[in-house]
Amino acid sequence: MSALWDAASPEAALARERGIHCIPLPTPFGIGPVNTYLIDDDPLTLVDTGPNSGLALDALESELKLLGKRIEDLELIILSHQHMDHLGLAEIVARRSGAPVAALASLQEPLARYDEWMEADDRFAAAVMIRHGIPEETTLALRSVSRSFRGWGAPTTVSRCLEDGETLTFRDRKLEVFHRPGHSPSDTIFFDRANRTLLAADHLIASVSSNPLIARPLEFPIDVPEESAAVERPKSLMIYLDSLAETMAMEPVDLILPGHGPGFTDHVALIEERRRLHERRANKLMKLIEANPRTGYELAQALWGNVAVTQAYLTLSEALGHVDLLIAEGRVSERRGEDGRSYFEASSSPTS
């Protein structure tokens, strides 16, 4: 587990001064608690809801009570992205409060058809894993793990569709809505320009580098054939780096409230650090590929050893993300082997 939100920190105090209270809620995931935020304004707003569990619901209720509020008082629920640790309780909280649920428009159908969509997402992930060399039995094992976790999310009715660039108006503030995909296809951040505050969710976390997970594009019809979907896998890390560049140019920002871990201030320095990390990783992979052509799975194993088995999809996503950077630079090319797997090899240097 990484660092936690610290209610005694200057960042937490600054957030409270600006009418925003962080409510961390427990999750069963390795990342630890998820940060939800109560915006004490009109409408009274909850940004993210935590996972679908009695434990998270109890924690939400008792934290709200400490702030003199009840779930029934909520007037708006905003979702930052599609991951279940952030939205599992949304439907329950919306029913109890009558508050509309606001999220990116492209999430409306996937969240309404949550189970089918998660199944399609898993089929897509399996096709990506097979193509990039992850053994069949590992792929099957991961699918059953994923199925067993599915209940931490839930079908959700998005009643207020958000568009990139729109502004949500409250009594005391405005929140600008920006789509910043990469960590997931639906990452959305909320910017209070007047108060220099950015609700960044998992787009930017100080304590860990956000994983640019390869996810099924939201626009794909839920029943698109898996193999063609895998061929067109999104280049998540490149998408993420583009999103980071946009966030880096944002100003003025002096408080970032993330989806996990402590609040922080200097987003520019953090983004520069992340860029350097990804550059170093890409160069490391380049050396491996130069030594001999490898599949994505072999690259992930070379970098992360056994973690590449237990966290196969996550590490594969990371490795492929960096390979995509090298392909874009013309340093690596992808070849489909006779076994159907993709092999990455160094591009032949121009003849001198």
Ligand SMILES: [Zn+2]
């Ligand atoms: Zn998260």
